[in-house]
Amino acid sequence: MKYSYMGKGVPRIDAFEKVTGTALYTGDLRFPGMLYTKLLKSPLGHARIVNIDTGEAEKLPGVRAVLIGKEAPYKFGIYMGDKTVLASGKVRHVGEPVAAVAADTEEIAERAVELIKVEYEELPGAFDVLKAMEDGAPLVHENMSEYRHAPFIYPKSGTNIANHFKLRKGDVERGFKEADVVIENEFYQPQVQNVQMETHTSIGQWLPNGQINIWTSAQSPFAVRHLLSVGLGVPLHKINVVVPYLGGGFGGKAGLHWEPLVVLLSKKAGGRPVRLVMTREEQFYTTAVRQGFYARIKTGAKRDGKITAGAFFYVWDAGAYADYGVNITRAAGYSCTGPYEIPHIKCDSLTVYTNHPYGTAYRGFGHPEFHFATERQMDLLARAIGMDPVEFRLKNAAVPGRITATGEKLREDAGRVDECIKAVVEAIGWGKKAPKEVNGKLRGKGIAALWKAPAMPSSTSSSAILKLNEDGSVTLSISSTEMGQGTPTGLAQMVADELQMPIEKVKVVTKRETDFSPYTWQTVASRGLFMEGNATLDAVRNLKEQVKTTAAELLGVPKKELEVAEERVFALGRPDKSIPLAKLATAGIFPDGRGIGGPVLGYGYYTAEGLTNLDPETGQGLPALMWTFGAQGAEVEVDPETGDVRVVKMASAFDIGRAINPLLLKGQVYGGIVQGIGSALMEEFIFDERGALLNKNLTDYKICRTQDIPEEMVFIPIENPQRNAPHGVRGIGEHPRISIEPAIANAIYDAAGIDLFEIPMNRERVWRALRKKGEKRAFA
Amino acid sequence: MSKHKISVRANGQLYERDVEPRRTLLQFIREDLGLTGTKCACERGDCGLCTVLVDGVPTKSCLVLAVEVDGKEITTIEGLMEGEELNPVQRAFIEHGAVQCGFCTPAFIVAGGALLKRNPSPTEEEVKEAVGGILCRCTGYRQIIDAILDASKGAKK
Known part of the structure; x- marks a missing residue:
């Protein structure tokens, strides 16, 4: 084959725009008459709104619309319709917007916000997720039972529990009886923020004729359109959602966020476009964040290393609104074991409302949180039965043929976690003699495995349109957004390979626009390359079919003898029977001038296969389109004086099925590792006793900088192709970030002999654990 | 608020503008000059995404006022290509x-x-x-x- 792009490090197709500053993001767009929004935010965590006086603000010259919650009673929410765009009746978290002003300039809007007077009556708050579950806890949503919600969400009326996911497999009590050793531990992860470099940005326009135009930094344009339509009660075709480049999403820009607010402001301002750019501070406490997490896990194993039973109790601090949280609760619930076969399982995974900022998706969709718990538990249980943690993992690994928690028998082509574990063991030199102390610092190694499948409705679909242009080039339209993950580049490679044409002649449309773009469910769940890939391959097949049909007539050759390559349709071995694609793009022409065929527009789709609903009582069923398995290994250095932890080396192996673009793949892996290190060692929301976030800026909430990255990062791709995937690929966007925390925690134990159960493992926490260990020794 | 006239050479082009004294260099670049390649992501000097060159020195433009760069030379991402070629x-x-x-x-x-x-x-x-x-x-x-x-x-x- 002349053109081969599979497995090549093709530079990303959007790189030129991005290195020259010409790539446009929502915040770079300007429209005539555009107004600027500022928000008045609640200073209280839980309070009744007694009165709002906007009189003074409205009088300020240049103010075009002031909106308060009472005027916007619409309920939004992807799985649970629990959220209004402005607090109405009461505020549920510090930072929740209470009023919004649209004005000629940001300065005027800001001044107007200062003129709004709000009278509150403070209520007792639910600031601790476990206490929020108790009887008599202050209710965050008194009317939860009236909320519209997805059928697979199980709220508990009269409590703060927004979803209770249950999984029951085998007989867990019998399993514990069969065990020689049973251990039980608690784990905790705080709320954190996605910290996309681009804050949430939306421009909305609601014209008097009912047309709604939106430009927004959203991951999923069709989800925005759908949720807005349902929430506002506006017909779908009246809404057009445009998504330019996204400055990072990591789940936090999935679904609907502030689009309804700018649209409602626009309506009040007579249809002028209204822009809202979240400040960094608002990004931390007004918009969506990652849920907090508490786990209690009980696991039993036989002395020979076989796990007999696991009881998993997961509690998610959803904050004030459920958003994606209820589905994260579910996804973590059905994946609760991690990549292991356990015969007897009980899992209860609960979303609990609190008066914290509202939780949403963040790269990994709950998996980094629960893998911290399960992969720590694996090490602790191995230690309890006196077995090497690698051997223990391999013994229980969910390899093909074994049964998952939901009763799925893993297919032969499901991917191999055991190969990932072995690759990482090799890469970090597990079990090899290494110095325990280097320059007064303690060194250690740790390993953690992982798995994750896309969490999505069973009939999720994607589509693609491939247009043949008049010069023989092609233009691919898809609706998976480009937020840095590089899916469009991978798809361009697939198209060029399939059509056997230079990739330079394949264009992928960068802007997404629901009026023109083909439908896709969402840009989430590490599903893009798999699902848009299958849809794209289908569109290529359809385009080929169309050009062959016309060419068969023109060349007088049966269609089945025709091939498409090098921008031509031709019969193999017959150079006279050949026609350029360019001559078929608008219509074919017979020698006498008659036309045949028409403009060529390839259409393709893919719908997730073989997924089923899960049983509401037992969680049994088929939730996974594909499992991506992986393992991560850390080598760390602990400073015994300060508690400072430095990651020396991080090795990662994932069974990605097939590497389409190793250059971009490496970027996903390195990026995920460093994001995970931030969460493992430094990131955490710190609240005061009344629920106010104290570190809502990047001075006090640190993320990794260049100086914080490991000395060495190793990535080992494992390639066992998935049968129903385009070229065998599996998703990888989220996975490199999943088992960083437990790998580091396990390495810290190896280095310093301390067991950590809470994230982040910052200096203070590590130092305290080291001191405690010292004390024990002193009194022993 | 009274405005000040400033004269700045940005990416080789001369610009004269009246700016309010509180206008940051970042706002001036993005809003007044329309050079949106420079990004705003925290407005307090934490993230560095607004970095531009002021007389050749990397500078966080959210921490500098526009009036402070009067008479100076600014280089942004839009001014870095070498003719039609990437640098x-x-x-x-x-x-x-x-x-x-x-x-x-x-x-x-x-x-x-x-x-x-x-x-x-x-x-x-x-x-x-x-x-x-x-x-x-x-x-x-x-x-x-x-x-x-x-x-x-x-x-x-």
Whole structure:
């Protein structure tokens, strides 16, 4: 084959725009008459709104619309319709917007916000997720039972529990009886923020004729359109959602966020476009964040290393609104074991409302949180039965043929976690003699495995349109957004390979626009390359079919003898029977001038296969389109004086099925590792006793900088192709970030002999654990 | 608020504008000059995404007032191409996969280029130091560091 792009490090197709500053993001767009929004935010965590006086603000010259919650009673929410765009009746978290002003300039809007007077009556708050579950806890949503919600969400009326996911497999009590050793531990992860470099940005326009135009930094344009339509009660075709480049999403820009607010402001301002750019501070406490997490896990194993039973109790601090949280609760619930076969399982995974900022998706969709718990538990249980943690993992690994928690028998082509574990063991030199102390610092190694499948409705679909242009080039339209993950580049490679044409002649449309773009469910769940890939391959097949049909007539050759390559349709071995694609793009022409065929527009789709609903009582069923398995290994250095932890080396192996673009793949892996290190060692929301976030800026909430990255990062791709995937690929966007925390925690134990159960493992926490260990020794 | 007339050369072009004294250089660049390649992501000097060159020196433009750059020369990402060609740092960013969402990319390219002008053969530590004030949430920095090193004189071509 002349053109081969599979497995090549093709530079990303959007790189030129991005290195020259010409790539446009929502915040770079300007429209005539555009107004600027500022928000008045609640200073209280839980309070009744007694009165709002906007009189003074409205009088300020240049103010075009002031909106308060009472005027916007619409309920939004992807799985649970629990959220209004402005607090109405009461505020549920510090930072929740209470009023919004649209004005000629940001300065005027800001001044107007200062003129709004709000009278509150403070209520007792639910600031601790476990206490929020108790009887008599202050209710965050008194009317939860009236909320519209997805059928697979199980709220508990009269409590703060927004979803209770249950999984029951085998007989867990019998399993514990069969065990020689049973251990039980608690784990905790705080709320954190996605910290996309681009804050949430939306421009909305609601014209008097009912047309709604939106430009927004959203991951999923069709989800925005759908949720807005349902929430506002506006017909779908009246809404057009445009998504330019996204400055990072990591789940936090999935679904609907502030689009309804700018649209409602626009309506009040007579249809002028209204822009809202979240400040960094608002990004931390007004918009969506990652849920907090508490786990209690009980696991039993036989002395020979076989796990007999696991009881998993997961509690998610959803904050004030459920958003994606209820589905994260579910996804973590059905994946609760991690990549292991356990015969007897009980899992209860609960979303609990609190008066914290509202939780949403963040790269990994709950998996980094629960893998911290399960992969720590694996090490602790191995230690309890006196077995090497690698051997223990391999013994229980969910390899093909074994049964998952939901009763799925893993297919032969499901991917191999055991190969990932072995690759990482090799890469970090597990079990090899290494110095325990280097320059007064303690060194250690740790390993953690992982798995994750896309969490999505069973009939999720994607589509693609491939247009043949008049010069023989092609233009691919898809609706998976480009937020840095590089899916469009991978798809361009697939198209060029399939059509056997230079990739330079394949264009992928960068802007997404629901009026023109083909439908896709969402840009989430590490599903893009798999699902848009299958849809794209289908569109290529359809385009080929169309050009062959016309060419068969023109060349007088049966269609089945025709091939498409090098921008031509031709019969193999017959150079006279050949026609350029360019001559078929608008219509074919017979020698006498008659036309045949028409403009060529390839259409393709893919719908997730073989997924089923899960049983509401037992969680049994088929939730996974594909499992991506992986393992991560850390080598760390602990400073015994300060508690400072430095990651020396991080090795990662994932069974990605097939590497389409190793250059971009490496970027996903390195990026995920460093994001995970931030969460493992430094990131955490710190609240005061009344629920106010104290570190809502990047001075006090640190993320990794260049100086914080490991000395060495190793990535080992494992390639066992998935049968129903385009070229065998599996998703990888989220996975490199999943088992960083437990790998580091396990390495810290190896280095310093301390067991950590809470994230982040910052200096203070590590130092305290080291001191405690010292004390024990002193009194022993 | 009374305005001040300032005269600035940005990417080789002369601009004269009346600005309020409180206007930041970042606002001036993005809103008044329409050079939106420079990004705003925290407005308090934490993230470095607004980095531009002021008389050749990398500067966080959210921490400088527009009136302070009167008579000075500003270089932004839009002014870095060499004619119709990408400069070596831009090229290296593409080749190394140092770009993902692209929101921080302009700042890294501006700061990386300034480093190489000052120090044509930096060590890895010097590169980390020079761009250490700029945040990226996508890449994990490895490929950014590699790209800048590769664009330097010291790199084996």
